[in-house]
Amino acid sequence: MPPLVELARAKLNLALHVTGRRPDGYHLLDSLVVFASIGDVIALSPGPLSLRIDGPFAAGLPTDDNLCLRAARLAGAGADLVLTKNLPVASGIGGGSADAAAVLRGLARMGHAVPENPERLGADVPVCLGSGPARMQGVGEIVTPLPALPAIAVVLVNPGIALSTPRVFAATERRDHPGLPDIPRLAGLGDLIGWLAETRNDLEPAALSIAPVIGRVLDGLRATNAAFARMSGSGATCFGLYETPEQARIAAAALKQHGWWAVATELAPPPAPR
Numbered sequence: 001m002p003p004l005v006e007l008a009r010a011k012l013n014l015a016l017h018v019t020g021r022r023p024d025g026y027h028l029l030d031s032l033v034v035f036a037s038i039g040d041v042i043a044l045s046p047g048p049l050s051l052r053i054d055g056p057f058a059a060g061l062p063t064d065d066n067l068c069l070r071a072a073r074l075a076g077a078g079a080d081l082v083l084t085k086n087l088p089v090a091s092g093i094g095g096g097s098a099d100a101a102a103v104l105r106g107l108a109r110m111g112h113a114v115p116e117n118p119e120r121l122g123a124d125v126p127v128c129l130g131s132g133p134a135r136m137q138g139v140g141e142i143v144t145p146l147p148a149l150p151a152i153a154v155v156l157v158n159p160g161i162a163l164s165t166p167r168v169f170a171a172t173e174r175r176d177h178p179g180l181p182d183i184p185r186l187a188g189l190g191d192l193i194g195w196l197a198e199t200r201n202d203l204e205p206a207a208l209s210i211a212p213v214i215g216r217v218l219d220g221l222r223a224t225n226a227a228f229a230r231m232s233g234s235g236a237t238c239f240g241l242y243e244t245p246e247q248a249r250i251a252a253a254a255l256k257q258h259g260w261w262a263v264a265t266e267l268a269p270p271p272a273p274r
């Protein structure tokens with residue numbers, strides 16, 4: 001029987017406001033989250049729990065304490081897992097959380113119930129489970145699905161540095177920003193950019209202070225005529241939005257000249273219900 005295959009789409013925080021902090025130190029967030037068409041790939045076959053990792057970013061990833069295995073253990077399920085790691089690690093685009101959510105989706109297709117507290121695996125796991133446009137609030141556990149966005153062309157760029165999420169949160173100075181403005185129906189790139197102009201990524205200043213190269217990535221995106229550029233999550237991956245897929249392809253090729261990981265893709269529609 002061929003393995004079940006799940007795509008762990010790259011997550012993008014188009015806007016990310018830090019609105020408070022819980023007594024346990026976790027931050028309250030208000031974020032517009034969307035997913036790109038590219039991602040890691042997870043193949044699941046029946047069998048005892050095991051994990052093999054291949055792909056361009058396999059090196060250095062733990063095989064024992066991997067979030068894919070932790071997801072299967074939380075679901076109480078065995079499976080033979082193969083992770084093809086296409087996305088940079090510790091990079092603000094979901095990574096381990098997207099992989100864990102994809103494993104839970106695959107296991108659900110094999111008949112295993114999705115655990116009740118998937119956020120225990122990572123704050124981004126609940127939003128990554130749905131893998132469609134959503135407003136994410138609380139520490140990540142409140143997910144409100146949003147209508148589909150158009151397939152806007154996007155370029156993702158990572159300068160090749162892993163940035164630790166806890167370190168970026170710890171270096172964030174202001175934690176009491178207002179939440180996102182209401183999210184209207186976003187029918188095209190113009191609507192989206194107009195709305196994004198009223199928003200921020202509140203983790204960007206701290207990430208920039210730890211890794212100034214992020215500033216050069218954002219300048220690089222703007223120099224390729226991105227209609228909008230910002231960092232995703234806790235960084236260091238940044239995204240640029242473009243008028244056309246052709247512009248995005250040309251921009252990605254130019255940004256690779258810096259030795260950075262750069263890929264042209266588009267905002268993905270929500271997955272069809274199964």
Ligand SMILES: C[C@@](CO)(OP(=O)(O)O)[C@H](O)COP(=O)(O)OP(=O)(O)OC[C@H]1O[C@@H](n2ccc(N)nc2=O)[C@H](O)[C@@H]1O
Pocket residue numbers: 013016025026027028029031091092093094095097121122123124125138139140165166169232233234235
């Ligand atoms: C910042 C965000 C925005 O979407 O994305 P990434 O940059 O990781 O992609 C997420 O909130 C990250 O989610 P995730 O990467 O799953 O985080 P977790 O593993 O649960 O948490 C890692 C650490 O980040 C801090 N953390 C995480 C989430 C949150 N709401 N407040 C926090 O303070 C905590 O120090 C925690 O120990």
Ligand SMILES: Nc1ncnc2c1ncn2[C@@H]1O[C@H](COP(=O)(O)OP(=O)(O)O)[C@@H](O)[C@H]1O
Pocket residue numbers: 061062065066067068089090091092093094095096097099100163164165166233234235
């Ligand atoms: N399947 C996985 N994919 C990516 N990272 C993983 C995975 N499993 C465990 N990890 C660990 O999780 C950490 C990445 O976490 P984090 O800094 O939150 O990244 P991101 O910002 O990409 O969400 C890394 O230290 C990595 O070793």
